[in-house]
Each structure stands twice: as C-alpha cells, then as structure tokens.
Amino acid sequence: MTHTFTVSPDFPPARISGWFIFNTWLQRRLEAAIHLELYDDFVRQRADIAAGKIDLIYANPYDAALLVREKGFVPVARPRDKADEAIIAVPAASAVQHVEDLRPGARIASTDDPDVRTMGMIMIEPADLSAANTAAVACGNYVLVAKALLSGTADAGFFLKQSFEELSEVTRRQLRQIVESHIYVVHHALMAGPRLAPRRDEIRDALLGMDQDAKGRDILANLGLAGWDELDEEATEFMIDLMDTLT
Amino acid sequence: MLRDMEPADIAGGAFKEARLTYFDGASRIVRYTDVEVPFPEGRLIVSCTDVPGMITQANKAFVDMSGYSKEELIGAPHYILRHPDMPRAAFKGLWDTLARGEKWTGYVKNLRKDGAYYWVFATVIGNVRKGNLVGYTSVRRKPSRTKIDECAKLYPTLFAPGEREAYSP
Known part of the structure; x- marks a missing residue:
C-alpha cells in the first residue's frame, strides 16, 4: 500500500526539492512506499484531507484542529526552535x-x-x-x-x-x-493519519535521530530545519485551543 | 489564600485602597494607582487554569505584564489580576458562555502587582480532553484605544448598588 505525504502549501518554493529528498529518506527509513503530494493552495489540500487521502502531513497550525479532532491524526514531531511568527x-x-x-x-x-x-x-x-x-x-x-x-x-x-x-x-x-509577533507557541507539526498512526513512534524515532548523521543534517538543512522535537498530544491540544482563541 | 497587596510593592507613591471579595469568599486589600502600562506590541498573554480557576501555566508576557514572578502566579487564583474598576457585571456571561462550550471575549482592565493597570482584549475557552473539561485557557491581546475608552466610560455605570461601597477597606 502506498501512503500519501503532504506539506503545508506555505513552504517556500525553493524547498520543493528538499521535501522530495526528505520523502525518499523517510521511505527508506520506514521501508514503506510514500507518495509526496504537494498543493499550491490550502483549499485543495483540505479537500483531500477531508476525503481521507492523506496519511502524513507537515501541517500548518491552523489545520491542527481539523486534523486531530475531526480526522483522527496523531501528532508526531515539531520543527526544533521554529515557531511561526x-x-x-x-x-x-x-x-x-x-x-x-x-x-x-x-x-x-x-x-x-x-x-x-x-x-x-x-x-x-x-x-x-x-x-x-x-x-x-x-x-x-x-x-x-x-x-x-x-x-x-x-x-x-x-x-x-x-x-x-x-x-x-x-x-x-x-x-x-x-x-x-512574539507568540512562540504556534508552530507547524508533522502528523500521522489513521493508517500510519500505528507507526507513530517509529516515525518519531526516525525524525528525532535525523540530526545524528551528516546525511540527515543535510536533508534538514535543505528544509531550513535544525531538527525535530517530539510533539505530544497535550502540547498539540494546547496549540489547538490557543488557535481557537485567535479565530 | 491571597495576601493583601503590600504598600511597599506599589510603584509611584500615592495609591488608592479597596477590599475586594472574590467569588469563592476570599477577600484581600488591593492597592492601585492611575498608572497605565501599555500592552506590548505583537505579544499575546497566555495563561491556563484548572477548573476551579487556579493558574497552571503562564507565559513570559503574562509574567512581564502582571509584575508577579512565575512562581507567584502558578497556583494562585486567576482573580489575582482583578482590578477594582472592573464591575462584576462586566464578567457576566463568562461562566455561562464557557458552560455552553463556547468561547468568551471581553475587554478587561487588569491589576498589576505594582498597583498599575493594563487593558486587554481577552478570550477564554474551556480545555476539553477526551470529552472532559480539564481547565481553561485565556489569551489576551492588545485592544484598540477606541475600545478601551468606550469600556472606561461604560464600566463605572455597571456597578450594582452597594458593590463599590463594599470595597471600603
């Protein structure tokens, strides 16, 4: 079975190749077939999330509520020292x-x-x-x-x-x-959908170890990331509550 | 139990005094001045409480604006910020709104530890985990001066008969 991975459409165009390289790395680490589907806009991406087509997402914090509370996604990791401001x-x-x-x-x-x-x-x-x-x-x-x-x-x-x-x-x-802004607690999150949720800890371990070798660090650099930190359920719920107060 | 505000903590010399009695029956003397501290640009003041209203989380902006240390805030009742110029009626509907599972918003004048005040536009929501209410999150942001001026005129008219007189220390 091929899983589908997608990235919040707000990433800079210069990072496209970086996400394809990351996806190749992730497939090897998980020994799973993963297709990277990129979108030009949030509307089309949300339609595919709603249709249950997405298994893994580097999500905009605004979409965290939809993903966790309505679509059963589980938080895996967040980019280290990288808040959205x-x-x-x-x-x-x-x-x-x-x-x-x-x-x-x-x-x-x-x-x-x-x-x-x-x-x-x-x-x-x-x-x-x-x-x-x-x-x-x-x-x-x-x-x-x-x-x-x-x-x-x-x-x-x-x-x-x-x-x-x-x-x-x-x-x-x-x-x-x-x-x-100096909000500090709003950030993107990598989340696994229901079909990949059973492998959540395996994905987390792979991501958290990325900065331990030169190849992983190169891939991270191409994404503009320093590394990943684990994101647990409560921290995600807190961010969802916070976003809810802002909208 | 909150202690009375200490005269030594009040910045700027002259201050007024009031005895506030809170919803849980606790009471203390607050000392306050006419000094306004502007809300910092681009910041959000974020705090969480448990269901009874005791502070469980406070971000740096909350610590900076309240004048209390984080250690003083954690475990304290959220009404530690209650300013005597805020009539009970201004908070009317807060608990009813939260009980319906909706978010509450309002303009609030908050009291700092040093007796000064700051205005906020506050939003409060219930934190529901696995179907259970486990606490509340309050996020405060910078209000417009127009809204502050409107509230500063309106709120003094909302005190119930005898409400302010009961402030006498």
Whole structure:
C-alpha cells in the first residue's frame, strides 16, 4: 500500500526539492512506499484531507484542529526552535510608522497562509481594523506580497517572519517592518493519519535521530530545519485551543 | 489564600485602597494607582487554569505584564489580576458562555502587582480532553484605544448598588 505525504502549501518554493529528498529518506527509513503530494493552495489540500487521502502531513497550525479532532491524526514531531511568527511591513517610504497609523480602507496584501493571516489580523486590531473595513489583496506567495507593496497596490502586507527574512536584500531595503509577533507557541507539526498512526513512534524515532548523521543534517538543512522535537498530544491540544482563541 | 497587596510593592507613591471579595469568599486589600502600562506590541498573554480557576501555566508576557514572578502566579487564583474598576457585571456571561462550550471575549482592565493597570482584549475557552473539561485557557491581546475608552466610560455605570461601597477597606 502506498501512503500519501503532504506539506503545508506555505513552504517556500525553493524547498520543493528538499521535501522530495526528505520523502525518499523517510521511505527508506520506514521501508514503506510514500507518495509526496504537494498543493499550491490550502483549499485543495483540505479537500483531500477531508476525503481521507492523506496519511502524513507537515501541517500548518491552523489545520491542527481539523486534523486531530475531526480526522483522527496523531501528532508526531515539531520543527526544533521554529515557531511561526508574523510580520507586518509597509513600503519604506510610507507615512505609516505604527499599526495605529493604518486607516479603514487600508489595502492589506497577504497569502492564503492561514496562521500568518490570523496573526496579522490580530496585530491590526489595535487600529480598529478587521476584514470588514480593510481591502484584502490576495497574493500567491510572499514575494508577490512584497511586490504588491512596492508597486503601490497594497498599503501593508502580512509576512511569515522567515519568508520576510528570505526576501532579497534589495527588496527588503524597500520595505519597513512595523510590527512583529512574539507568540512562540504556534508552530507547524508533522502528523500521522489513521493508517500510519500505528507507526507513530517509529516515525518519531526516525525524525528525532535525523540530526545524528551528516546525511540527515543535510536533508534538514535543505528544509531550513535544525531538527525535530517530539510533539505530544497535550502540547498539540494546547496549540489547538490557543488557535481557537485567535479565530 | 491571597495576601493583601503590600504598600511597599506599589510603584509611584500615592495609591488608592479597596477590599475586594472574590467569588469563592476570599477577600484581600488591593492597592492601585492611575498608572497605565501599555500592552506590548505583537505579544499575546497566555495563561491556563484548572477548573476551579487556579493558574497552571503562564507565559513570559503574562509574567512581564502582571509584575508577579512565575512562581507567584502558578497556583494562585486567576482573580489575582482583578482590578477594582472592573464591575462584576462586566464578567457576566463568562461562566455561562464557557458552560455552553463556547468561547468568551471581553475587554478587561487588569491589576498589576505594582498597583498599575493594563487593558486587554481577552478570550477564554474551556480545555476539553477526551470529552472532559480539564481547565481553561485565556489569551489576551492588545485592544484598540477606541475600545478601551468606550469600556472606561461604560464600566463605572455597571456597578450594582452597594458593590463599590463594599470595597471600603
């Protein structure tokens, strides 16, 4: 039987090959056939999760509730020292210095990355802004969010912190960060679906040992990860509860 | 059992006093000032309690904003933050909402250990594990100044007759 592995669509395009290499490594470690299915957007991925097509996922924290509470996934591991944090940035020359300087009608560029969008919307609340009185500028990725700011089609943009920091130096010089989240406890998670759940501890052991050899460390580096830490049920439930308070 | 707030802990000299009596019958003298501490940008204050309301988890933002050490917070009742300017009516519906399995949100003026205050937009949800309620998580985020100003005008009008008078130390 071939299992299906997928990755939250918010990963940077440069990491695609890294996930294929990781999948090959995982198949060898588990001696199992695993197909890597990548999606361009969260809607199609969630449809396949709902249809029971996914067995293993590197999931966005926003989807943790759906996966654990509705689809019977079990948490396996989380990326070490890697929390999801959001940044709101404006064009460098913008008169906006603080979130409170943004006004109703502001055009906000963002991707469909749900946890970053949630954190971004929370950070504009102090300006009495919400989805109801701002204009959303939908972008396919964070480079396009930056372009929307530089072209003047958006007044502010939501970025995943890591993606903001990975923008080119030239682009970043033309942008200015006005606020950054420091939430610490929101992070991606690798989770096993019902068909792979019986092998949860085996997958955990493989992941936790990845940084013990040079090949494993190379694969991790290609994913932008330092290693994996075990993620238990209670820590996942806590994150789900926390995300629930934010939405 | 919470101890009275100590005058020596109060920052800035002049302070007011009130005796607060909490839902469980406990009572203490709180000392408070007109000093507002702004909510830090980009932070969330996160705490968890057990079902009776004793704090079981507190993140760094909670420790920083409350002025208490983590050791002082863990095991203390969450009402350690209760400010005398918060009428009981402002919390009306909190427990009913949670009992229905829904989340409660509201704007709250919290009391720091040093007598100063900070406003938050709070969300509280029940933690349900295997069908059982095991505690609550409260997440507080930065409120808008407009909402703070509205609440600062509204809340003094919500005190029940005699509620404030009972504050007399």
